[in-house]
Amino acid sequence: MTAFAERIREIPEIFDAERGGDVLASVQKALEQDSGCARAVEILRAPKVAAFLTAVFSGSPFLAALCERNPTLLAACLAEDPETSLPEAAARLEAAMAQAASEAEAWRVCARSNSTAHY
Numbered sequence: 001m002t003a004f005a006e007r008i009r010e011i012p013e014i015f016d017a018e019r020g021g022d023v024l025a026s027v028q029k030a031l032e033q034d035s036g037c038a039r040a041v042e043i044l045r046a047p048k049v050a051a052f053l054t055a056v057f058s059g060s061p062f063l064a065a066l067c068e069r070n071p072t073l074l075a076a077c078l079a080e081d082p083e084t085s086l087p088e089a090a091a092r093l094e095a096a097m098a099q100a101a102s103e104a105e106a107w108r109v110c111a112r113s114n115s116t117a118h119y
Contacts (some may be wrong), residue, residue: 012055020058040075
C-alpha cells in the first residue's frame with residue numbers, strides 16, 4: 001500500500017499562496033482539534049504535502065471548500081492508497097445508485113458521494 005501523500009512527486013503552480021495557505025491552516029487546525037486525527041496532522045506537516053495542498057487550495061475553490069467542510073475526508077484521502085480506495089468508492093456509489101428509487105434520488109446519491117466518498 002502506498003498512501004496518496006507518499007505518491008506526491010510534483011507541486012502544481014500556486015495561483016494565490018495566501019489563500020492556499022489560509023485554507024491549509026484552517027484544515028490543519030480543524031484536524032488538530034480531533035484527537036483521532038494525529039496521523040493526519042503529521043501528514044499535513046510534511047513539507048511536500050503542505051506545498052502540494054497549498055497549491056491545490058490556491059487554484060481550486062471547490063476542493064478548498066470541500067476540505068474545509070470535511071477535513072477528515074482529506075485526511076483519509078491522503079492516508080489511503082488510491083489503488084484501493086477508488087475502486088471501493090466506485091463500488092459504494094454503484095450500490096447506492098442501484099437502490100435509488102427515482103432519478104431525483106439518484107442525483108441526491110451522486111451529490112452526497114461528492115462530499116463523503118473517499119477517492
